[in-house]
Structure formats: structure tokens, C-alpha cells
Amino acid sequence: xxxxxxxxxxxxxxxxxxxxxxxxxxxxxxxxxxxxxxxxxxxxxxxxxxxxxxxxxxxxxxxxxxxxxxxxxxxxxxxxxxxxxxxxxxxxxxxxxxxxxxxxxxxxxxxxxxxxxxxxxxxxxxxxxxxxxxxxxxxxxxxxxxxxxxxxxxxxxxxxxxxxxxxxxxxxxxxxxxxxxxxxxxxxxxxxxxxxxxxxxxxxxxxxxxxxxxxxxxxx
Amino acid sequence: xxxxxxxxxxxxxxxxxxxxxxxxxxxxxxxxxxxxxxxxxxxxxxxxxxxxxxxxxxxxxxxxxxxxxxxxxxxxxxxxxxxxxxxxxxxxxxxxxxxxxxxxxxxxxxxxxxxxxxxxxxxxxxxxxxxxxxxxxxxxxxxxxxxxxxxxxxxxxxxxxxxxxxxxxxxxxxxxxxxxxxxxxxxxxxxxxxxxxxxxxxxxxxxxxxxxxxxxxxxxxxxxxxxxxxxxxxxxxxxxxxxxxxxxxxxxxxxxxxxxxxxxxxxxxxxxxxxxxxxxxxxxxxxxxxxxxx
Numbered sequence: 001x002x003x004x005x006x007x008x009x010x011x012x013x014x015x016x017x018x019x020x021x022x023x024x025x026x027x028x029x030x031x032x033x034x035x036x037x038x039x040x041x042x043x044x045x046x047x048x049x050x051x052x053x054x055x056x057x058x059x060x061x062x063x064x065x066x067x068x069x070x071x072x073x074x075x076x077x078x079x080x081x082x083x084x085x086x087x088x089x090x091x092x093x094x095x096x097x098x099x100x101x102x103x104x105x106x107x108x109x110x111x112x113x114x115x116x117x118x119x120x121x122x123x124x125x126x127x128x129x130x131x132x133x134x135x136x137x138x139x140x141x142x143x144x145x146x147x148x149x150x151x152x153x154x155x156x157x158x159x160x161x162x163x164x165x166x167x168x169x170x171x172x173x174x175x176x177x178x179x180x181x182x183x184x185x186x187x188x189x190x191x192x193x194x195x196x197x198x199x200x201x202x203x204x205x206x207x208x209x210x211x212x213x214x215x216x217x218x219x220x
Numbered sequence: 221x222x223x224x225x226x227x228x229x230x231x232x233x234x235x236x237x238x239x240x241x242x243x244x245x246x247x248x249x250x251x252x253x254x255x256x257x258x259x260x261x262x263x264x265x266x267x268x269x270x271x272x273x274x275x276x277x278x279x280x281x282x283x284x285x286x287x288x289x290x291x292x293x294x295x296x297x298x299x300x301x302x303x304x305x306x307x308x309x310x311x312x313x314x315x316x317x318x319x320x321x322x323x324x325x326x327x328x329x330x331x332x333x334x335x336x337x338x339x340x341x342x343x344x345x346x347x348x349x350x351x352x353x354x355x356x357x358x359x360x361x362x363x364x365x366x367x368x369x370x371x372x373x374x375x376x377x378x379x380x381x382x383x384x385x386x387x388x389x390x391x392x393x394x395x396x397x398x399x400x401x402x403x404x405x406x407x408x409x410x411x412x413x414x415x416x417x418x419x420x421x422x423x424x425x426x427x428x429x430x431x432x433x434x435x436x437x438x439x440x441x442x443x444x445x446x447x448x449x450x451x452x453x454x455x456x457x458x459x460x461x462x463x464x465x466x467x468x469x470x471x472x473x474x475x476x477x478x479x480x481x482x483x484x485x486x487x488x489x490x491x492x493x494x495x496x497x498x499x500x501x502x503x504x505x506x507x508x509x510x511x512x513x514x
């Protein structure tokens with residue numbers, strides 16, 4: 001009898017825990033990563049990552065409202081509002097580490113804070129594009145560089161939705177994208193994360209990496 | 221023995237229902253729909269701003285649908301409504317009314333909080349969100365746990381009375397009082413105080429989707445649309461809690477019909493009340509721990 005009660009209550013608890021909806025992730029970002037390559041004395045060199053974010057429609061309106069900026073009667077941003085909003089976004093993006101996490105082999109590649117930020121509204125969605133310069137340009141001839149497209153705490157769920165491009169001296173390199181491959185372990189973890197509120201931070205503050213889409217640069 | 225069999229059967233049925241549904245899949249489904257309806261609301265809000273035909277209807281439809289799927293998650297009092305339905309002799313009609321009023325009060329409170337907070341106190345969107353999640357959500361869980369405590373205490377007291385009565389199997393046969401509480405005597409939320417307690421505990425925490433929508437509509441100067449949409453969102457939430465209310469009362473009715481045949485209805489109802497009270501406390505404490513990160 002007692003065992004049955006416990007099982008029932010446990011089942012009820014799972015129902016509530018599993019169905020939590022004010023959960024991580026709270027907002028969804030499509031977009032991707034492009035690579036900016038230069039030719040330095042015949043050596044392909046990675047100078048920067050060009051990052052594109054396209055926020056979902058609801059989060060777009062919330063972010064604009066939180067920044068006290070509104071859409072005009074065409075559903076777009078007036079130039080004054082766009083400038084004010086861009087200014088706020090510059091400070092904000094720095095807190096989110098720019099959502100690009102690059103590695104060369106086992107070593108993380110140091111990236112500068114986002115710059116050249118541009119803001120636009122595309123079909124009701126906020127589009128942000130910005131560059132992350134490498135702290136030190138990296139010779140990539142005959143090398144591979146992998147970039148994870150994620151935000152560490154998984155407040156924002158990022159998905160690569162555009163093909164990765166190579167800009168600049170593009171002949172020697174090609175870029176490919178790899179979508180996150182879900183497995184049962186990540187499903188369990190996602191169920192746990194769904195219990196976190198908007199103001200909460202998960203215990204593992206680098207949990208976003210576990211669900212990341214990746215972009216790979218390969219150079220001859 | 222009969223009591224154990226009856227209760228056991230109901231509990232096993234309950235576990236079977238929970239086990240038959242893939243909770244994770246349900247949660248993922250609810251989240252995906254929420255995202256869909258949130259974006260539909262956003263599209264309609266933009267439509268209102270740009271004078272698009274049908275934007276009002278689109279916003280209200282999306283808000284109602286959002287309210288329903290959002291209520292699949294915790295914090296909307298559905299577990300409290302279900303617990304009360306199983307563990308008291310409240311009628312389905314009364315419980316449905318309580319579910320509806322709770323949801324509407326939750327919506328009204330969201331409107332007062334956000335529009336009042338923005339207009340009178342110059343709160344920022346971040347401050348409002350943080351207040352709702354950091355203060356009001358835990359307060360609601362505590363209040364719901366308190367209602368669960370009342371349920372459990374009354375159930376325990378009723379059980380004690382039933383057990384002290386020499387021949388409690390004769391209830392309803394002699395037509396007199398004094399043989400222990402009948403199902404109607406057990407807490408049935410007849411009093412205004414009980415109802416207010418239940419409604420307040422649910423309504424104290426506004427739905428996060430409602431807060432975001434109101435922040436958006438306030439900023440975009442379509443405030444009436446935002447307020448109406450949030451009321452309709454509350455009706456969508458009430459749609460789900462109403463289903464829970466009716467299901468819980470039916471489940472209790474089935475169990476009691478069987479128990480009544482064995483002359484142990486009072487005992488079963490008292491036991492249900494105690495168990496559902498404890499379940500409500502347990503779930504509230506779990507949610508409180510999650511909310512406080514402890």
C-alpha cells in the first residue's frame with residue numbers, strides 16, 4: 001500500500017517536473033557562423049568569425065520592449081530606435097560570449113568581444129550580425145578549426161540554419177556544418193534543464209556545449 | 221482489507237495512467253506548441269501595430285491556445301485543483317468554478333502587476349520578470365503547500381474520528397450523526413474562506429507568458445489588446461484546469477461508489493483527503509526547491 005502511494009506520488013512528480021514550461025531554453029536563435037580568411041604570404045589565415053543570430057518572433061518583441069524600443073507602423077525599427085537598440089545590444093552581447101566557441105585541435109581559440117554589430121528586423125525577427133576577431137590570427141593551412149554555435153547556459157537554444165561560408169581568401173578552405181545529434185543522455189539532461197526558470201542558471205554553466213550545432217573549417 | 225483493496229485499485233489505476241503517457245514526450249510537445257503559439261501571438265501583435273486585418277482575432281486565438289498548453293506545466297494550480305477534487309467532497313461544478321475563477325484572477329493580477337508596475341513604479345521588464353519568478357512563484361508554492369497542509373490535516377482528523385467510531389461500517393444506514401463523518405462532512409470547500417485560500421494560492425503567481433505579452437503590448441502602446449489577450453489566456457488555462465477538475469471528481473466518484481458498497485466511504489474519503497494533501501505539499505515543496513535553487 002505504502003509502496004503504491006509512493007509510486008503514484010513519484011509519477012505525479014515526474015509529470016510536473018517533466019512538463020515544466022518556464023524552462024531552459026527560453027528563447028531560440030537560428031543563424032550560423034562564417035569564416036573570414038586572409039592570405040598571408042601564401043598561408044591561409046583565420047582572422048575572424050562572422051556570426052549571425054535570428055531570434056524568434058516573441059523574444060524579438062520582448063527584447064525590444066525590455067530595451068524600451070518599439071516597431072514603427074511598417075513593423076520595422078526607425079533609425080533612432082535602431083541606433084539606441086544597437087548600443088544596448090553591444091553591452092549585452094559581451095555578456096553572452098557571442099555564442100561562438102572555437103577550437104583548434106584541443107586548444108580553445110581566444111576571440112575578441114563582438115564588434116561591427118548590425119541590427120535589423122527580418123520578417124518580424126531580430127537579426128544580429130557581428131564579428132569575433134581572433135585575438136591572434138591563426139595559420140590554418142592544412143588545419144581544421146571547429147566552432148560550436150551555442151550559449152553556455154542554454155538560456156538561448158542556437159541552431160545553425162544557414163550554410164557556413166568562407167569569406168576573403170576562400171580558395172584554400174571549405175566549411176561544413178554538423179547538426180547536434182540528440183541521444184538519450186542529452187534528452188534526460190534537457191528534461192532537467194526544463195525545470196529552470198528564466199532567472200535561474202544551471203549548475204553546469206557550460207551546459208550549452210552539450211546541445212551545440214558545430215561548424216567545421218578545413219583548409220588545404 | 222476491503223479499504224486497502226479499494227484504495228489500492230485506485231492508486232494502481234492512477235499509476236497505470238501516468239505510466240501509459242510518455243511524460244517527456246508530453247513535455248516536449250507542450251514546449252513546442254508554446255513556442256508556436258508565442259510566435260503566433262508575436263505575429264498578431266505586430267499585425268495590430270501595422271493595422272493588419274484579423275490581428276485581434278489571431279491574437280486572442282493564439283493567447284487562448286498558449287494558455288492551455290502553458291497550463292500543462294507546473295505552477296498553475298492544476299495539481300492543487302486535482303488534489304482537492306480527489307480529496308474532498310467538492311462538487312464538479314464548484315471545482316470547475318474555482319478553477320475558472322483562479323485562472324481569471326491570475327490573469328487580472330498579471331495585468332495589475334505589469335501595467336501597474338510599469339506605469340506607477342517605473343519597473344523595468346527585467347525587474348518585473350525577476351519579481352514574478354523570484355518572489356511570487358515561491359510565494360505561490362508556499363501558499364499551495366499550505367492548502368495541501370489543510371487538506372492533509374482535515375483528512376487526518378477525519379480518519380481519527382472514523383477509526384474511533386466503534387462501527388463505522390454502518391454509516392448512512394441509520395440516518396443519524398455520531399457514527400463519524402459522512403463524505404459530506406469532510407472538508408468540501410463550502411466556506412468562502414476555503415475558496416479564497418485556494419484561489420489566492422493559485423493566482424498569486426502570474427503566468428510568465430502573460431507577463432512578457434503585457435510588457436510587449438505596453439511598450440507597443442496596444443495595451444487594451446494585451447489586457448484582453450491575457451484574460452483570454454486565462455480562459456485557455458482554465459480549459460486545462462477544468463479538465464483536471466472534472467477528471468479528479470470523476471476518479472473520486474468511482475472510488476467512492478465502490479467504497480460505499482462496502483460501507484467504508486467515510487474512511488476512503490478521509491484517506492484520499494490525507495493522501496492528496498500530502499501529495500500537494502510534496503509537489504509544492506519540490507517546485508519551491510527548484511524555484512529557490514536549493
